[in-house]
Amino acid sequence: MKTQQSHTSIGFLIAAILLILSLSARAQENDAARPLPPEKPASLTLVSALMCEGMEGFEPRNGTIVFSASLGQAVCFTAFDPVPEKTEIYHNWFKRDVPEAQFKLTLKPPKWSSFSKIRIRDGDKGPWRVDITDAKGKVFQTLRFSVTE
Amino acid sequence: MQKFLTFISTIRWQDIIDIALNSYVLLRLYALFRGTDAFRVLIGIAFLWVLQRTAVSMGLILTSWMMEGIIAVAALIVIVVFRNEIRSVFRARNVWAILWGLPQKQAKTPVDIITESVYGLAQQRIGALIVLPGREDLEEVVQKGVPWDGKITTEMIKSIFWPNNPVHDGAAIIRGDRVVEVSAILPLSQRKDLPSVYGTRHRAAAGLSEMTDALVIVVSEERGTITITQGSDVHNIHSEKDLKLLLRKHLGIREDQTRYLKKRRVELYTAAFVSLLIVSVVWFSISRGFDAIKTFDIPIEYANRDPKLELLNTSASAVRLYLRGSRALLSSIRPEQIRIRIDLSQAVSGTNTFAITHDHLSIPPGLTLKEVKPMVVDVTLDERSQKGFPVQADWAGKLPPRLIFVRSIVTPQEVELIGPRTILDSISTIYTAPILLNDITRTGKTDAKVVIPSAFLTMKPGSKDKVAVEYEVKER
Numbered sequence: 036m037k038t039q040q041s042h043t044s045i046g047f048l049i050a051a052i053l054l055i056l057s058l059s060a061r062a063q064e065n066d067a068a069r070p071l072p073p074e075k076p077a078s079l080t081l082v083s084a085l086m087c088e089g090m091e092g093f094e095p096r097n098g099t100i101v102f103s104a105s106l107g108q109a110v111c112f113t114a115f116d117p118v119p120e121k122t123e124i125y126h127n128w129f130k131r132d133v134p135e136a137q138f139k140l141t142l143k144p145p146k147w148s149s150f151s152k153i154r155i156r157d158g159d160k161g162p163w164r165v166d167i168t169d170a171k172g173k174v175f176q177t178l179r180f181s182v183t184e
Numbered sequence: 185m186q187k188f189l190t191f192i193s194t195i196r197w198q199d200i201i202d203i204a205l206n207s208y209v210l211l212r213l214y215a216l217f218r219g220t221d222a223f224r225v226l227i228g229i230a231f232l233w234v235l236q237r238t239a240v241s242m243g244l245i246l247t248s249w250m251m252e253g254i255i256a257v258a259a260l261i262v263i264v265v266f267r268n269e270i271r272s273v274f275r276a277r278n279v280w281a282i283l284w285g286l287p288q289k290q291a292k293t294p295v296d297i298i299t300e301s302v303y304g305l306a307q308q309r310i311g312a313l314i315v316l317p318g319r320e321d322l323e324e325v326v327q328k329g330v331p332w333d334g335k336i337t338t339e340m341i342k343s344i345f346w347p348n349n350p351v352h353d354g355a356a357i358i359r360g361d362r363v364v365e366v367s368a369i370l371p372l373s374q375r376k377d378l379p380s381v382y383g384t385r386h387r388a389a390a391g392l393s394e395m396t397d398a399l400v401i402v403v404s405e406e407r408g409t410i411t412i413t414q415g416s417d418v419h420n421i422h423s424e425k426d427l428k429l430l431l432r433k434h435l436g437i438r439e440d441q442t443r444y445l446k447k448r449r450v451e452l453y454t455a456a457f458v459s460l461l462i463v464s465v466v467w468f469s470i471s472r473g474f475d476a477i478k479t480f481d482i483p484i485e486y487a488n489r490d491p492k493l494e495l496l497n498t499s500a501s502a503v504r505l506y507l508r509g510s511r512a513l514l515s516s517i518r519p520e521q522i523r524i525r526i527d528l529s530q531a532v533s534g535t536n537t538f539a540i541t542h543d544h545l546s547i548p549p550g551l552t553l554k555e556v557k558p559m560v561v562d563v564t565l566d567e568r569s570q571k572g573f574p575v576q577a578d579w580a581g582k583l584p585p586r587l588i589f590v591r592s593i594v595t596p597q598e599v600e601l602i603g604p605r606t607i608l609d610s611i612s613t614i615y616t617a618p619i620l621l622n623d624i625t626r627t628g629k630t631d632a633k634v635v636i637p638s639a640f641l642t643m644k645p646g647s648k649d650k651v652a653v654e655y656e657v658k659e660r
Contacts, residue, residue: 088588097660101579101589101621132612162578162615179613181579183621 079122079142081175083114084167090150100180104157111165111178116146124175126151127166130159155182198549203460203467210459215452216282220319221397222266229258268396269320294336294361295431299424301341302401302410311405312345313355313385315368316434318397322357325395329354329368336361345403355388355400371395378418381407389413399434401427469510470550476511477554479504482522484561488529492568494604494640495528499562503540505547506555513550521548528563536563566604570644573614575599575634577653580618584625585660592655599634599651603641611637616651627656 087095087110088102095112102109111126121143128136128151138151151165159182167175217223236251263270298314305312315322330351334340336358344366345352354367373390382390389400393413402411410421412430421427431437483502489495503524507514523546526538538544540556547553575594583589599614616632631650636643643649 097588098590099588100591101583103582103585129612131615160580162576162613164576164613177574179576181577183579184582 077117077119079115079118079124079169081113081167082116083112083148084176084178085112086110086165086178086180087112093148095150100178102155102180102182104155104160104182104184107154108152109155109163109180109182110150110152111167112148112150113140113167113175114146114148115142118142118144118147120144123170124149125166125168125170127168128153129164129166131161131163135163160184196549199467203463206467207456207460207463210463211456212283214455214459217270218455220266220269222262222269225258225262225266229255229262232258268324271321292361292437293358293431293435295428295435295437297336297338298341298358298401298431299427301338302403302427303424304338304342305345305403306408306410308342309405309408310342310345310347310403311352311385312341312401312403313370313389314341314401315355315357315370315392316399316401316431317357317359318399318434320396320398322392322396322398325371325392326355326357327369329357329365332356332363332366334363336363355392370400386411386413386418390418393417399430470512476514477506477508478514478517479506480517480519480522481505482519482524485523485525486528486563487525488527489531489565490528493528493531493533493565494568495563496566496604496606496640497562497564499560500558503561504557505545505553506557507547507551508554509551513548517548517551522546526561526563528565531563531565533565533567536565537561538563566606568602569605569608570600570602571608572598572600573611575614575616575651577632577655578615578618578635579621581620581622583621583657587624587657588660589621589624590656590658592653595652595654599647600644601636601641602644603638607638607640616653619653624655624657627658629654 085095085098086100086102088097088099088106089108089110090096090112095110111128113124113126115124121141124140124142126136126138126140127134128138136151136153140149140151142149162179162181164180165178167178169175214223217226232251232255236248236255239248239251293316302312302314315326332344332351340363341356343349344356344363351367355370356363357365357368370388371391372384372387373394375387375390375394378387378390383404383406385404386402389402389411390413392398392400393415397415399412399414402413403409404411410427412419412421412427414430414434419426419430421430481502481504484498484500486495486498505522505524507517507522524540524544525546526544528536538561540559540561542553545553574597577592577594579589579592594616601608601611601614614637615635617635619630619632630653632653634643634649634651
């Protein structure tokens with residue numbers, strides 16, 4: 036009688052172990068079947084923006100906020116990193132709040148630098164600004180400068 | 185008839201008072217100055233004025249100018265020449281008499297007693313000099329004598345000129361039924377044509393008559409003759425009847441007093457009617473004569489605006505009014521007498537349109553509005569709001585070529601402005617006054633005034649109108 040009880044206990048134990056193992060294996064199967072949550076893509080980020088007198092080997096030369104009209108040009112340089120996908124940004128040039136020029140620039144992943152340039156003359160003297168925006172008009176940064184004698 | 189009734193209905197109670205008052209003033213002037221030389225000259229001037237207006241209406245330029253000049257000079261001459269007469273009119277009466285009282289006849293002068301006395305003196309060869317003043321004041325001409333104020337009797341007149349009487353020299357002045365003054369010294373005449381037999385007494389009588397409208401009776405001590413001087417006339421009296429007649433005429437005494445008073449009353453009523461007629465004609469020609477149109481540019485006043493709203497814009501700051509009325513009235517109107525006021529108490533934010541109507545106008549009586557341009561005025565109001573703006577330094581001048589201007593930082597970076605929402609929304613940056621680069625040689629700091637871009641905007645209370653600007657330069 037005692038031996039029969041011992042056999043029953045062993046049987047329960049084995050059954051319990053088998054059940055646990057079975058559930059565990061099922062759980063692992065479910066985990067493997069469920070897709071991972073999508074990783075949030077890194078957003079378009081402006082890492083550098085400055086006004087400069089010109090470009091030299093894809094690098095801005097002489098960053099400044101005062102341009103002599105005799106210089107003949109002003110350059111707005113912007114660098115984005117990362118650029119998750121091909122997109123467009125705008126350089127909107129204003130003289131005393133009056134729109135003077137708009138440049139549409141295309142950015143390509145993974146990172147991209149671009150610039151816009153305007154010619155400046157004597158009649159352009161005064162305070163200026165460049166709004167750097169995305170296609171929807173969101174302003175990344177505003178650069179302010181003056182055109183002087 | 186309908187036209188007449190319409191015309192009558194336009195007359196206001198103020199117009200009636202206006203006409204009545206001026207008619208009364210004219211009547212009073214007539215009552216006070218009637219019979220004087222000044223009045224006759226004034227009538228002459230009025231006639232000249234009518235001629236001048238006729239000349240103007242006929243386009244006789246030179247004649248109208250000449251008439252105008254004559255009238256101006258004549259008016260001046262009247263005041264200078266008739267100053268005594270004018271003064272005596274006002275001095276002889278109190279204010280009440282000037283404003284209201286009718287000219288009262290003074291106590292009746294006893295002509296019979298004077299005549300009897302004068303003849304009595306002549307018979308007794310007692311020299312005498314008796315003055316009967318007219319309307320003019322004698323004060324400036326006669327050297328003051330001794331006040332007497334005695335009721336006229338034959339005995340008293342005789343006693344005044346009795347040789348042993350201390351006051352027998354000089355003239356006795358009679359007013360009404362009283363001798364008011366004796367021993368008065370009269371001015372001597374300088375005339376060369378007087379008879380050589382006339383002595384000082386006669387010359388004194390002639391002197392006063394020449395200068396005033398007084399009548400003077402002279403009794404010659406030597407010859408016992410009676411002489412009367414009046415104006416430049418010298419009459420030798422030969423009978424009591426002649427003397428009485430002259431005295432009565434001078435004193436304005438009529439035999440039939442009732443009839444005379446009735447005549448005076450009729451004359452006064454006629455004068456009142458003529459005054460009313462003259463003033464009415466003048467008044468209607470000035471205020472109702474629609475013979476001219478004149479334009480006035482009048483600035484619009486905007487009143488009772490809600491303090492929360494700002495007057496941003498108006499389509500017109502002034503309107504042109506075409507007013508109709510008589511030429512005389514229009515030429516006397518000054519633009520300050522006309523007002524256009526638009527009540528903005530019901531106006532709302534945005535554009536409000538107002539049609540200019542009579543309710544907005546205040547124009548002098550007697551004028552009517554013919555046309556107004558523009559007929560409609562747009563008034564734009566906007567709510568007051570507050571907004572922050574980035575401040576940008578406005579660099580100017582020329583930076584030394586060896587330097588590069590690397591950056592500048594403005595502190596504070598933003599300023600708060602208050603003003604109409606529309607204007608605030610139209611601005612994105614506030615700039616400083618130009619900051620000169622010429623003297624910059626190295627990195628440094630400066631202050632700059634903030635320029636408010638619109639007169640409608642103000643800085644938030646407590647804000648400074650200056651910002652600090654730090655800048656960095658480097659060698660190229």
